[in-house]
Amino acid sequence: MESFYQLLSNDIRFQEGLKACISCGTCTAICPAAQVSDYDPRMLVEMVQTRNEEVLLELLNGDAIWRCGECLSCKTRCPRGNTPGHIIQALRALSIKTGLFADSKQGNLQLEIKRTVGEHILKYGYCVHIDEIDTGKYPEQGPVWEWFRENRESLLARLGANYNHEGAGTLRKISNRSLEDLQAIFIETGAMERFQQIESGSAKQAKDEK
Amino acid sequence: MKNKNQRWLSYQKEIADDHYYFARSCIRQNFFPASETIFLKILREELGKDIFDDPEQTTCTGIAYHSGIIPLETTMTVVARQFALMTRAGHENFVCSCVTSFGIYIEVLELWKHFPEQEKKTREALLKSTGLDFKIPVNLVHTSDIIYKFRDQIAAKASLKLVNCTGGNPLKIVDHVGCHYAKIFPDKGIGGAEYPYVLAGLIDAWGGEQVDYPERRHCCGFGFRQYLIKENRGYSVTNSKFKFESMAPYHPDLIIANCPGCTFFLDRWQYVISEMENKTYDSEGYGIPVLTYEEVAGLVLGYDPWDLGLQLHQVDVEPLLIKLGVIYSQEGKYKGMNGEELGKPAKPQFLKTH
């Protein structure tokens, strides 16, 4: 079997993201995730750079790789052209592929995103959709949103949208042809497989916990 | 002087003059549902431009991609499909209405330059799954780049300036360009990562005053998976709070945001902070209004604020309209398509609304 490091190196984001880290800490200084959680991109890049399989395992089955917010501020600032945010993308992909994501609390939460954003894409053609966003799941939406949602047919028509109708325009119904294209692309390029990995990894974890 | 000008030139970018292919945004459509319609209206009716609004286009998958639930290959192939639709429509200037998408499109194009075999693989995957082929866009920009390009033409048609109608002082305006506009590929954004000017240029051209504050470049806190997972949302609100705390001493009258996600967070987290801490970042208790650049352009051009969808913001925009001297109907705010009364939203606990 290929080593974790080899598998990571096959990912072009890893090749783009890791040159040689001098451990200067600039990324950590500007990182919004480091400001609000126990997360340190400098340390993470150092750990990856050790190429030590045990250290990499610790990353792949832990919470740290799930803390990054993918703002990519680190890309702008690293004096050595590294991008911790890209290294994270490769680590997350490998963590799901190997099933190790399900060992961490944060990794397991990927299921929530797959079942919302992931499924919305195939149902509506977009990542988010007004019909799915209620103030129970999203209380920060607030009372104006609640009022908007209750009256959406009329308000969206007033604002020139094409809500749930065929043709062009805001919040239109996406044609079956386009949805079929997305579905076919998801099958061909491994998104369906990844969805399956997320579902089965999380299901196994839930069973083990019981 | 020549040197200085030359240096500034390196912060400029090529923005096509006409004939655009338009790609909508997942977030802008839902939360600022008039913005894209206004953008198209301004381009077609005010500026006389040709822009194609294709019913077949879809998400770029950016939110799913940055949350780690789909592979890079999927995103590349969906992006390739968008380019194929553009090619099929006979266009070559691609315009997207979302900063996350903008970052995604540029990233895919850059990766294909660095890894040509990946572009080949994507072409094969697209052909196999959809039968489509594509050309790379000649020009690829964000919608705000186009508003920036034509800011002086818009100013020439303006019915108001971004100034306080009593006293005539310029309004103090915070710009938020969004991380993925210029932090990933600084040379692709007007002004680069150091001096992003895409929104500041609008403020300057339309009579307002830029607010420079310490956390001006800090992330709004979206964090993709960090917002999407309910229990992680503290990440998001805390980062927005850093910004509000940092800008408040400068007394901004308005925030303009580039990315629909940022606009949404900077609006809604003010409501949440007010509910949690009974705290607002203006002196009157209404909060600081947060608008998209299309909405601001619409106001400058004299459009009715309720046709711009400003009644759908949680932070009330009426204090801003009063400062600007916009004449608006208070009853019209809560009316539907045929002028019917739709009731009113409930009042927040602390955040004041008119």
Ligand code: SF4
């Ligand atoms: S900024 Fe770059 S060189 Fe410095 S610690 Fe971070 S990754 Fe390493």
Ligand code: SF4
């Ligand atoms: S991309 Fe991730 S690691 Fe980089 S600055 Fe943003 S949150 Fe931090």
